[in-house]
Amino acid sequence: MALALGIEGSANKVGVGIVREDGTILSNPRHTYITPPGQGFLPKETAIHHQEHIVSLVQQALKEAGVSPVDISCIAYTKGPGMGGPLVTCAVVARMLALLWKVPIIGVNHCVGHIEMGRIVTGAKDPVVLYVSGGNTQVIAYSERRYRIFGETIDIAVGNCLDRFARVLNLSNDPSPGYNIEQLAKGGSRLIEMPYAVKGMDVSFSGLLSFIEGAAAELLAKGEATPADLCFSLQETVFAMLVEITERAMAHCNAPDVLIVGGVGCNMRLQEMMGVMVSERGGSLYSTDDRYCIDNGAMIAWPGLLAFKQGQATRLQDTTCTQRFRTDEVEVTWRD
Incomplete structure (x- = not known):
């Protein structure tokens, strides 16, 4: 059964999730960059935070899921929208892992990730x-x-x-x-x-x-x-x-x-x-708790896996980031 590892880091949270093709979330650790009261978070400092934590999060995700790199079928990363520096940090790690593990890489729209995560967790149809x-x-x-x-x-x-x-x-x-x-x-x-x-x-x-x-x-x-x-x-x-x-x-x-x-x-x-x-x-109203509504890696892994199952992949030279990536720019090939 196919597995996807997803990396999310478009804002002040960096997360890594592993999801199975039946929708089971095997692991989903994340770390939040918290600034002092009265202050927001800036791209440069947020990117540095992600750089400091992302590798250990990948290791933690693999350990919690009970899988090894050879079990991963594809790598998904947040292409956008989001903050430039943090996005690029995660894209670089995703490219590195895809090359090391010799698996396809898929760029995911952050907004579509939220939607598909909500649908699979709540069971909402349309x-x-x-x-x-x-x-x-x-x-x-x-x-x-x-x-x-x-x-x-x-x-x-x-x-x-x-x-x-x-x-x-x-x-x-x-x-x-x-x-x-x-x-x-x-x-x-x-x-x-x-x-x-x-x-x-x-x-x-x-x-x-x-x-x-x-x-x-x-x-x-x-x-x-x-x-x-x-x-x-x-x-x-x-x-x-x-x-x-x-x-x-x-x-x-x-x-x-x-x-x-x-x-x-x-x-x-x-x-x-x-x-x-x-x-x-x-x-009916469908909603999730903070495990899934707040930015996380599984919400990127799941739509990445859906696209992968449709034969999609992103060419390595196209694994860039787009800070203004519209929700309606994505062709949703996995839905009728």
């Missing part, structure tokens, strides 16, 4: 997909061998919006700023009105972020809001926007089910709000 992460926000549905983008952010991603506001409050980046906003929001009780920018099927978060960044200090100083109130209000507003455009795509596609993928997809409040809307439409 849902509308809400893909929400630090770098991407898209509403997607499959049609004619492409994952079509029905709506997306026109400026910053929802995860980036949350992360940047976490810096304003000087929240910890461990395990992630978005997670710490979610926990703090549970103690909020006052809903502060914020800009709500839905433009057809698209959303905009930059104006909302500018508003709350500017208003936070004044509201806190006057005692008119607590940090918990601000986090609560931010979550309620941005998630309502996402639920709205997702429902619009469901109506357009006549699809009853929704699959949430990406790092922000772990947020239980987002799942709760989406679940209410989906249940009212008579459908």
Whole structure:
């Protein structure tokens, strides 16, 4: 039975996963680059972090899976989208392993990786997909061998919006700023009105972020809001926007089910709000926990293996990285 080893490192997490062709995840270790509170992560430092950990992660993945290099059928790596330096670091290691082990190499779209990971873990057949992460926000549905983008952010991603506001409050980046906003929001009780920018099927978060960044200090100083109130209000507003455009795509596609993928997809409040809307439409909501919705190697190994089983491989000279690699650029040959 074919096995794929996948390498993911498009942002601050580097992971290596090994997946069997029946969809069984044999191993999936990862390591996160965590910066001090109030700081983001830069490409150069993130790439250095990945360089320091990736080889040991490959060894750990093999050990946990109970396999050796001779058992690996193909190597999959994240071609994009993502940060240039971290992407290149992982591509170099993938090329090295493919040459050493004499196996094909396959470049995988990061967004497609999230979708296929969500489908195999949850069993969702043909849902509308809400893909929400630090770098991407898209509403997607499959049609004619492409994952079509029905709506997306026109400026910053929802995860980036949350992360940047976490810096304003000087929240910890461990395990992630978005997670710490979610926990703090549970103690909020006052809903502060914020800009709500839905433009057809698209959303905009930059104006909302500018508003709350500017208003936070004044509201806190006057005692008119607590940090918990601000986090609560931010979550309620941005998630309502996402639920709205997702429902619009469901109506357009006549699809009853929704699959949430990406790092922000772990947020239980987002799942709760989406679940209410989906249940009212008579459908099912599919989501995963942080093992699979946060960037990981298995989500790259699995679509790489699907492509490999269709006879696909990437020529060595084409194993480059594309920072702006659109979801709908990929021909999805493994679906009808």
